[in-house]
Amino acid sequence: MMKAGDYMAFKDNLKHLRENAGYKQAKDFAKAAGIPYSSYATYERGSWPNEANLTRIALTLHASIDELMGYTPSPLSTIQQIKQDFANVGYELKEEGSTWWRYEITEPGEEYPFHVKTEDDLKQIYQQIKLDVFRDLKKVWADNIHDALVDYERKLNKEENQAYLRIQMKLLEQMKPLSDKMMKAEAEGDTKTLGSLQETLFKLLEKSNIKGIGGTDKKK
Structure with missing residues (x-):
């Protein structure tokens, strides 16, 4: 279990690991790590x-994220965690103690295992896995956020379009009797009434953003 004393302040631990790695000047290490x-x-x-x-810091120092944070678990707890994480996805990790390798890792459904020579090698592999998983997790989050926002905009646009169509239908219903009155006024030669009705029609067309008589479009 982690104790309060297991942690050092990140800044102090970083400086300690940098100096132990042979970088006496912080500026030299920053250059080596590719960080301004x-x-x-x-x-x-x-x-x-x-x-x-x-x-970049971890790779340049050949250190794990845990080490950078000032927490160094015992070798047993680290290996047990690796075994557990591997077992969760179907991989079997065995400590063989062979002259040529220390760990044997069997992939689900495969007959021939992988071999890892040392404990440090296994830890480095595990550290890289954690970093890759972290990057993949960030990408999954980014993709899901994008998809959720696109779905939201589509839904919003659909609702707005439906509301717009309802307004259009209502205006068209209002225009039908108005059109009938205009035809009657034109047939009777009532130009005054016809002019008034046309003005009303143009106002309705302007609200609905539909081109009026003669291609007039007052909504530019």
């Missing part, structure tokens, strides 16, 4: 790096 010194310097003052820079 202005960014890296804030990490040794207590800021947390983003995932990309944390990965």
Whole structure:
């Protein structure tokens, strides 16, 4: 179980691991890790790096994320965690103690196992798996957020279109009797009434954004 003393402040642990790796100057390490010194310097003052820079630091120091955070579990607890995580997806991890390899890993449904030479190699493989899973998880989140927003916009547009069509239908219902009155006024030669009705018609057409008589479109 993790104890309070298992952790060091990230900034102190980072500096300690950097110096142990032979980088006496923080600027030299930042260059080796491919991180702008202005960014890296804030990490040794207590800021947390983003995932990309944390990965660069870990790879350059040949350290795990746990080590960078100041937590170093016992070898047994680490191996047990690896065994459990592998078993959860059907992989069997055995410690063989062979002259040529230490661990044998059998993939689900496969007869021939993989072999890993040392405990450090197994830990590095496991660390890379965790980083890859973390990146994949971020991508899944990003994809799901995108899909959810697209679905929302489609639903919103569908609702808006339906509301717009309802308005159009209502206006068309109003225009039908108006059209009948206009035909009657034209037949009777009542130009005054016809002009008034046409003005009303244009207002309705403008509201509905439909081209009026003669292709007039007052809604530009």
